[in-house]
Amino acid sequence: MAEPLLEVRDLKVHFAARGKGRDASVKAVDGVSLTVGAGEVVGLVGESGSGKSTLGRAILRLIDPTHGSVRFEGTEVTTLSPNALKAMRSRMQIIFQDPYASLNPRMSVGQIIGEALYLHGIGSRQDRPQRIGDILEKVGLHRSAAARFPHEFSGGQRQRIGIARALAVNPRFILADEPVSALDVSIQAQIINLLQDLRKELGLSLLFIGHDLSVIEYLCDRVVVLYLGRVMEMGTAEELYRAPRHPYTRALLDAAPVIDPSKRRDRIALKGDLPSPVDPPSGCVFRTRCPFAVSECASRVPDLRSFSASHSVACIRADELQLRVEA
Template sequence: MTEMQNAEPLLEVRNLKRHFPVDDGFFVQSQKSVKAVDGVDLSIAPGEALGLVGESGCGKSTLGRNIVRLDKPTAGEICFEGVDIAPMGDRELKPYRRQIQIIFQNPFSSLNPRLTVGNMLMEPLMLHGEGNRAERRQKVLELLELVGLGADHFDRYPHEFSGGQRQRLGIARALALRPKLVVCDEPVSALDVSIQSQIINLLRDLQEEFQLSYLFISHDLSVVEHMCDRVAVMYLGRIVEIASAKALYEKTFHPYTRALLSALPVPDPTVETEEIILEGSVPSPVNPPPGCHFSTRCPFATPACSESTPELREFEPGHFVRCSRLEEIL
């Protein structure tokens, strides 16, 4: 873990923002916007798995899509191997497309139903000019073996597969060009529990074999603990806490992270746990609270919390927290 922290980052995101304009009508020009991602800073080292957790609607998937550049950020930098890809157009992005890939959440809608498995997996190879048809076919057969599917699946269509098999195909497609970074956008949330463990183990094996870096987006904190080296907690478009997985699960500082972890089920019925119930609902990203976004639900909030925006600061070595009252709370 120490070697990863000291290594030059593969990906570095600086003050990234993605605001979506709100349409008030055909003849009305709205000044409002949905602040889905509102000033995110994070980095991923080569070979590292960074978990990204938070409630639904906090901006996790939007951040992932911006990093892959399926969506263009409103502001900020996305530095991949020292090069800012945020302002690039499609032509400039092409060499980086093969280095950054994504595994989508829903294996039933992320595959083209009109293409056979072979054609679907050969398509990215063809677009990037890899070999002739025979060589591409051989690479696809190797990919299928790699993700636990045989050569007999080459001419089948996506509807002929189960959910777990479809997600294996999604993983094979993401690995077709041998990327360095893979964004996993809740890759197991749509699968049965028994299949989830198979896909997680496959992702871990592939990471070790190809030295992949992962941005692992999930709302399941137990999966993230098993899968990731570090964990970033996101709330209403901002990172509120980031640390190594071991440090975060052993010593949680931010009140929001504490509430998330308290909701984890404990398998031992003799162990008593206290669940922290947050009052109210998540504020609208169109009109987030001033100052600390969590102040409207935080049990420790004071009027001063809504007056200034707290910085993400290093409270312990490698453990960053966004809270201006942290010392008082502790």
């Protein structure tokens, strides 16, 4: 089997908890392992506060992890020097959630994209305008957009500019951090289709963070379900959407709107709020909201067990629960 493009092993990101004592920490990410293959799109889902964005930023080393390994193209990212990390970032890029806040309002679109080319030494000063125009056309904008400023564009157009900036340095991997959540539904579809087309054309790998499960199902090959900084379930989109084995995955699917609610009976409804990452529940972190929890769940941290070559679940009752979603 070919080595994955990105391999994350037991990654932890803990922050000091202010006002909670000297030894208290926020366990934002607490031992996550995942892989992304060449040309693959992996979805990362979970409620707000589950650690998705923190995990993504730690993978890119926009924040430093507390523990664990991130290997990209066989190179350990967590120990790279500043110069080596800068070179690595030409191959690992990010698309941010807010398409306006992520663009400098005082710079033209051409300057925004050109800055990335300059920092990474791509092209000459003379040929960069041509390259910028080509990139803008690739994301569905006119070449003349290079002379305009971010405030002159709609939200969807600004996100296309953000995508163009990420593509400018010829990356192999892109972290898409909820790139459509701030957009209207009709514009969301256009951006998702653009990412799908670019993925196929350029052979890109993506780690796609999102809340909309229909978007995740459409775009992603595999899905990782995160809860309170830990992986609850991972598998192909087909496995997780048709036959989830973790109650949290099923609850997320049941919370998604459907045209015919009768197709999903005996829904699992999430009750209460996400527990504090400063003081997570003992044993299984999901047990305080799980309708199937038993006494053993409070004392035993469930291992991530494999049920197939691609499907793994962290639940001590995964063998016995019947959680299939009706088509």
